[in-house]
């Protein structure tokens with residue numbers, strides 16, 4: 001008996017241990033680090049929603065108003081918030097955040113705490129309320145409603161005093177109690193001077209408490225949250241490494257080390273995920289001069305993948321125009337983007353497929369199969385202490401894929417630090433993509449590969465990895481029109497919108513197709529020509545055609561104006577790069593005005609016109625209003641101008657200006673700026689070109 005006793009106890013303990021192990025593995029893992037609130041979890045699922053910049057600046061052509069504008073300037077002619085809501089809904093967005101009050105202090109609702117509001121505008125005789133119209137439209141279209149409010153107020157007489165903090169809280173109360181549920185309150189951290197030259201010491205704890213008092217479920221945005229954080233840039237790009245956690249007690253609105261906001265803080269004490277805000281145009285507000293500057297489809301698709309695809313929400317800004325509508329050009333781009341996203345994620349090839357794992361915490365509750373069940377409440381987990389592991393999706397047969405989606409079960413914290421994705425192809429495993437953090441969602445793009453199995457390996461995690469979802473797609477190649485560029489030397493290059501497409505082009509103006517020249521590398525094209533290009537994917541589908549009308553290349557050109565030649569940047573006005581240019585403005589006003597630019601074309605050419613591209617950007621100065629254009633054989637005698645007059649509407653629409661004149665032979669040209677759009681005494685140029693006779 002005595003001899004048996006120890007054996008029995010060992011057996012007994014082993015049994016106990018196993019039972020303990022089994023039951024421990026059935027219970028969920030303990031939360032790790034900071035975790036999201038239920039509201040934050042819901043917010044993550046919104047993924048994509050609209051920002052609407054619409055306020056006084058819309059009518060004054062500004063980005064930051066001064067607070068001195070007359071309220072009567074606010075006067076949309078056809079305001080239709082239902083159109084905004086319809087556009088957002090059809091774009092796949094889940095809500096709209098409106099600039100209820102920007103830095104100039106103008107309120108889009110009839111606030112009783114300021115005179116600077118719609119109540120004193122001519123719009124609807126002062127009886128209008130944009131927040132009412134938009135919140136109603138959002139309800140009608142099943143969208144969530146959010147508000148942007150700038151504490152910085154360049155109009156309010158009390159700004160800069162303690163009283164203003166109380167006024168701002170009252171302002172918040174109005175907005176948060178009159179329009180139903182508000183899903184997000186967007187606090188701009190900007191803190192400038194008010195009308196009396198003073199800066200405000202903001203009562204952030206008081207502002208935050210006010211929001212929670214009236215909208216306890218709202219997500220509060222600022223550099224420091226507490227609901228969500230700024231991503232640290234306005235380019236639409238979230239961090240490749242993106243922690244949803246932040247040291248919330250150390251960061252504050254207006255945080256100087258804002259670069260830290262992009263990756264977040266790996267061991268951050270609070271759950272404050274990144275939100276990526278970016279505008280569909282260069283400006284946040286509408287400027288007619290940017291109607292031709294809506295970001296390209298290729299750019300928008302890239303933003304989508306680099307924001308939402310990196311676990312951040314995408315807040316895409318639509319500058320509402322002076323009519324009070326989303327402009328047609330922006331609507332068109334949103335539709336195109338939606339079509340691409342729908343096509344890219346149309347069939348989840350991993351759904352319901354057989355999945356195995358290196359280890360399962362418990363094969364019933366935390367099974368590998370949970371990652372393909374389409375249920376975000378189930379997940380695959382490893383045992384406590386196991387921080388590495390892999391899941392393998394058996395696709396059953398060779399399948400073409402180029403997108404990988406993975407999501408952590410963030411309810412219990414963000415854990416994964418790095419992972420890799422491999423495909424089983426031609427009898428061997430091959431790494432096809434890798435990433436660092438996963439968080440709410442990570443989407444990886446890679447060249448199309450045929451795989452029968454796909455394996456995701458968690459290489460490093462801060463605790464046992466919990467994966468709720470894995471998806472695989474075969475996105476069609478992005479069929480956007482190719483980009484065309486030509487250098488000053490006359491070398492043309494085309495840029496494909498995606499891998500997996502072939503570019504074809506013509507240089508005689510005819511429509512390109514599969515029989516046209518295939519683009520392999522940049523090529524010389526120094527003559528006048530119309531270049532048309534398109535992309536064709538493996539299935540034969542074609543992109544829209546891009547077109548560029550070139551005249552003679554500027555290879556032999558030189559700027560020889562005596563008045564300006566000393567300035568090294570002057571060559572930029574003939575470098576064929578629309579983004580660079582030259583201005584005759586100098587610190588000491590040493591250059592005369594009217595301003596002349598003389599160019600030696602390097603050879604005699606038959607000319608029948610010229611082009612002028614003004615500098616591109618906002619608040620550009622030096623754009624020419626009235627001009628004279630001369631030609632010369634010898635650069636000395638010029639005679640009368642061959643063309644003169646004005647560049648009509650150039651202020652509002654600074655696109656390429658083309659002027660024709662009767663054919664003439666010349667080697668030298670001179671563009672003389674007579675007046676500037678703001679009556680300045682200098683002129684600026686992005687490019688000067690000529691139209692030659694064929």
Ligand code: FUL
Pocket residue numbers: 063064188189190277284
């Ligand atoms: C910034 C503001 O200063 C801009 O005008 C714009 O509203 C942008 C979304 O936030 O901080």
